Amino acid sequence: MARTEPDSCPGVLRLHEAADGPLARVRVPGGALAPEQLQALAAAAGELGDGNIELTSRGNVQLRRVRDADALAERLAGAGLLPSRTHERVRNIIASPLSGRVGGHPDIRPLVAAFDAGLLGSPRLAELSGRVLFTLDDGRGDVSPLRPDIGLHLLTDNRCALLLAGTDSGIRIATADATEVLLAAAHGFLELAAGQWRLHEIEDGAARLATLLGLAPGPERLALADSADLPIGWLPQHDGLVALGAGVRLGSLPARTAEFLAAVERPVLLTPWRGLIVTDLEEWPAEQVVRVLAPMGLIFDAASPWLRITACAGQPGCARSHTDVRADAAAAIESGRTDLPDAALPEAPIPAASITTAGRQHWSGCERRCGRPAAAVTEVTAGPEGYRVRPPRT
Template identity: 40%
Template sequence: MTTTPSLRSRPDLCPGVFRPWSADDGALVRLRLVGGRLAPESLAALSDVASEYGDGALHLTRRANVQLRGLPTRGGDLVPEVVQAIEATGLLPSRTHELVRNLMVSPQTGLSGGRADLRPVAAELDDVLCANPRLAGLPGRFLFVLDDGRGDLVGRSTDLGLVALDATTAQLRVGSIGWGPVIGLAAAARAMVDLALRFLDERGDGPEAPWHVDELVQPLTDRLPREAATTVTCPALPFGPVAGGEHVAAPKGVVDHALAALLVGHARELVVTPWRGVLVPSEEAT
């Protein structure tokens, strides 16, 4: 096992339903969305939870996740009825792995543009991640970033990820500046999970253990040259009509009950974006 420098002095405290963060207005919890995707009925149900138990709003994060604030606790834990209400939304598929389901994906993938539809890769990665008990030990800040080749997420810091080269292949990202091999997309999810397991082997235990791949003394794999096709880049998705739908702004990252009702009434699926908005796909795109 590789020893690590003393970059940390404690485990990460990233919040979740079973590890709420105590704030002045009550407990804060974060719900992880795979690639930002959620069903309208789940958004409606979660908005009802926020209105009944919290501050009445949903708070979007720059990792395309959703937070609830102002929730009641007992002994440092959410009260059971709040946990039950959150689970009923369908947005907490795993109690054991809720903190490690950190998967960012190009929001428009499969809707418009990009070189590949990464939704199947993301879904498989989430399934394989949650099926392995060891991977529940990943730090809560460990992040997978999947760019479909359009370049919207290629500049994001990551632990593991990929950039699509075409409809069937991608180059793996290993840390924020490292590049791995070119592989088939059909094998990508398991390749990333194998690297995540290797990260757990290398990081060690205890409060000083690294949170991120970049903090390891030795790289997880041989660093390979960056493929020219991964140098793509594009600006943040603008608000308003865009290819594949409409990107709706959440003012200051907040989706209140009225905005949630509006979003639910105009979509069959929704995509929370890393720019604190919600992409409402057009009927043609879905």
């Protein structure tokens, strides 16, 4: 069915009027933040927002209850976080966060930079829907499962697979041609879209886009994993330095914690799993980072139940929500009720305090289930009469 309205994804220049006030979304291609940029976000969250930086499932960030939109845009532009006023909402680019530092895969970062520059350099591509997702996977298979509209998956240094509408198209291209092909695919999406926001919404979208590109699929198909291991804890880099992967409780990073992170003066990577990675640390400073930031709530333990649970905004940020879903989820985690493998799944709605679950979960304030991960999760969904708990499914 054709859509009749443009997408309403927020940006820095077009805020979303959430129930708790104006919300700004800042695109961070590849999730890469310089320390000064993280400091600028922390200061903006503290002085112009509600005091938190929300991490999104696309490795972007959001600020809530923005009090002065012009001041925010000016600050973010000054920090290099708003390089284009026309293209800001279309820079939804997720890349393998550890690429070039950890694991024996080719470095995807130059391709991220080249593709972002290509997007910004094409006036026509400013017309893309703010929902179109691009992924660049260095071959480890961590971000290809995120169902991009258009994605690249390196097979070797010189050869890659083109993903279309969330699956391997069967098209193989030379890495040297990758940026050109991705940009051509983005233009092709616009030709086919007729108002649709995502490639999978277009009938035979992937096949028609392949035809438009003049590229024929081969017989091979990548078997994409359902999900990836989260980068958490101590991660030795190729160069002898250390990266530290940290989980962020329900994706909400207090500005004060972000200021401490920025003060480490190392690049920080936002992950599409609502966490972050502090990179390029020597061992002693890495130990100090854990010592200071773990008590502030950052999670360096891969076994923490907080890492298995995501939640939508809920009340007070979303007018559709039946409850303060984050508070309910946090109470369940803290009381150990989200870690009970033998928990029964009741048919009828139940109150938040009666919920017992286990494994990966997504908690939502209504049936829209915003931010639900692509992987199989138990769904804990609020309704007018309480929560429904549904077993894991994709």
